[in-house]
Amino acid sequence: MSTTDNPPRGRKAIAKSISSQKLTTTKWADVPEKVKTFGNTTLSTIISGHLTQEQADAYQEYFRIEEISDILKKSHESHEPVLSFLSSNDETRNPNYERDPSPPPKFDKEGKRINTREQRTKISLEKERHYLVEIAAGSIKHYVAPQGYVKPTKTFEKLYIPVKDYPEINFVGLLLGPRGKTLRTLQEDSGARLQIRGKGSVKSGKSSNPGEDEGSAEDELHVLITSDTQSKIAKAIKLTNEVLDKAISSPIGQNDLKRDQLRELAVLNGTLRETKIPEQTNTTRPRRNIDNSQLICKICQRPGHLSKDCISGPPKEYHPEIIPPKKRPSESRAHQDVIPPFKRTKAAPPPPPPPSKVAPPPPPPPPPTATKPSYARDPPPPPPPPTATKPSYSVGAQSTPPPPPPPPSSA
Structure with missing residues (x-):
C-alpha cells in the first residue's frame, strides 16, 4: 500500500515523513x-x-x-x-x-x-x-568584520534612466532642476555624489568632462552615484527613483515637481508674476434660531421684530405750541419766471449790526517826518509887512489911509 492511500496523522508522523522524502x-x-x-x-x-x-x-x-x-x-x-x-x-x-x-x-x-x-x-x-x-x-554590538575585509574608499552604482520607454519626458531637466538645484538637493539629502552620464547627458556640440571615462559616454543614459558607504548609495537610489516615478506617473501639466522648478527658475530670473486670487470670506454671521415672540422692538414697543427692522418708526407726539416754520419759495431763476413781476418781493437788506460797547480802537500814529540832512538849508523867512507910521503932528487926530495908487496907463 502506498503512502498516498494512508496519509500520516499527527505532528511527529508528518515530520518523519518529510525527513524521509528526498530533498x-x-x-x-x-x-x-x-x-x-x-x-x-x-x-x-x-x-x-x-x-x-x-x-x-x-x-x-x-x-x-x-x-x-x-x-x-x-x-x-x-x-x-x-x-x-x-x-x-x-x-x-x-x-x-x-x-x-x-x-x-x-x-x-x-x-x-x-x-x-x-x-x-x-x-x-x-x-x-x-x-x-x-x-x-x-x-550587532561589538561586531568585528571578517578577516581579509578591506573597506573601500569609494563605491559607485549606475541607475539607468528609462529614456527608450518614455522618450517624451525630459528626465535630465527634471533631475537637474533650475540651475542644478534639484540635483544638489538630492546630493545633500543622501550624502552621495550624483552625476548624469551616458548618451544625451551632454548637449550636441559640447565636449564632455576631461576626467570622464570614454566608455560611460557611449553607455545608455544613467545616473552615476558615488559614495564611501553603501547605505548612502541606497538612499540616493531611492530619492532618484522617486523623481523618475513622479515624472512617469504624473499626467501632462500636473507634475508638481516641474511646476515648482519653473517657479523657482522665474524667481531666479526675476520674471515671476503672481496673481493673487481674492479669498471669498463669508462676512455674514449665521443667524441663530430665536423665537420672534420674545423679541420686543425698542422703538414701537411691539413684539415680533428687531429695532433695525421696525417699519412704523418712533411714535409721534403732538405739541401745539411748536409750529414748524413754512418754507419760503426759492428765489431761483426758474421760480421767478413763474411769479409775475408785480408779485415779486425784494429781499430786505440785512439789519445793521448792533452797536458794540467795546472802546474804539486808538487813532493811527502820525506818519514819520522825513529828517533833512545837515547840508540842506531852509529857505529864508518872508519879510514882515510894512507898518504905517504916524506923523508926529498928527498925534491924537484920526489918521486916514492914503489914497490908492493910480492904475498904470496903457500908453
Whole structure:
C-alpha cells in the first residue's frame, strides 16, 4: 500500500515523513543543508528558538557576510574563478537555474573586456558584503568584520534612466532642476555624489568632462552615484527613483515637481508674476434660531421684530405750541419766471449790526517826518509887512489911509 492511500496523522508522523522524502534542488540553490561550515565557523541554516525580528535579521546578515567572505577567500587562495564556487554555475547540481542575458561587451583602452560574467559577479558580491558589514556594525554590538575585509574608499552604482520607454519626458531637466538645484538637493539629502552620464547627458556640440571615462559616454543614459558607504548609495537610489516615478506617473501639466522648478527658475530670473486670487470670506454671521415672540422692538414697543427692522418708526407726539416754520419759495431763476413781476418781493437788506460797547480802537500814529540832512538849508523867512507910521503932528487926530495908487496907463 502506498503512502498516498494512508496519509500520516499527527505532528511527529508528518515530520518523519518529510525527513524521509528526498530533498530536491531548487532554482536558486543546491541541496539544502542544516549546517554550513565557513572555515573554522559553523553556522546553522535553521533559526530555532524565540528570537525577535531584529535578532533574526542580524543573524541572517551575519550568515550572509560569512558566506560571501568564504567564497571570495577560496577563489583568491585557489586562483580559481568565483563562479566555480557558486552552485548556480554547476548545471549538474542545479539544472533549473536560468542565467540572465549578458550585457553588450565593453573594452578598456588596452582592448581587454571589463564586463565579463566573472568580473560582474565578483563586483556584485563585494558590494553586497560591504553593504551588509555597514548594517551589521550598527545593529550587532561589538561586531568585528571578517578577516581579509578591506573597506573601500569609494563605491559607485549606475541607475539607468528609462529614456527608450518614455522618450517624451525630459528626465535630465527634471533631475537637474533650475540651475542644478534639484540635483544638489538630492546630493545633500543622501550624502552621495550624483552625476548624469551616458548618451544625451551632454548637449550636441559640447565636449564632455576631461576626467570622464570614454566608455560611460557611449553607455545608455544613467545616473552615476558615488559614495564611501553603501547605505548612502541606497538612499540616493531611492530619492532618484522617486523623481523618475513622479515624472512617469504624473499626467501632462500636473507634475508638481516641474511646476515648482519653473517657479523657482522665474524667481531666479526675476520674471515671476503672481496673481493673487481674492479669498471669498463669508462676512455674514449665521443667524441663530430665536423665537420672534420674545423679541420686543425698542422703538414701537411691539413684539415680533428687531429695532433695525421696525417699519412704523418712533411714535409721534403732538405739541401745539411748536409750529414748524413754512418754507419760503426759492428765489431761483426758474421760480421767478413763474411769479409775475408785480408779485415779486425784494429781499430786505440785512439789519445793521448792533452797536458794540467795546472802546474804539486808538487813532493811527502820525506818519514819520522825513529828517533833512545837515547840508540842506531852509529857505529864508518872508519879510514882515510894512507898518504905517504916524506923523508926529498928527498925534491924537484920526489918521486916514492914503489914497490908492493910480492904475498904470496903457500908453
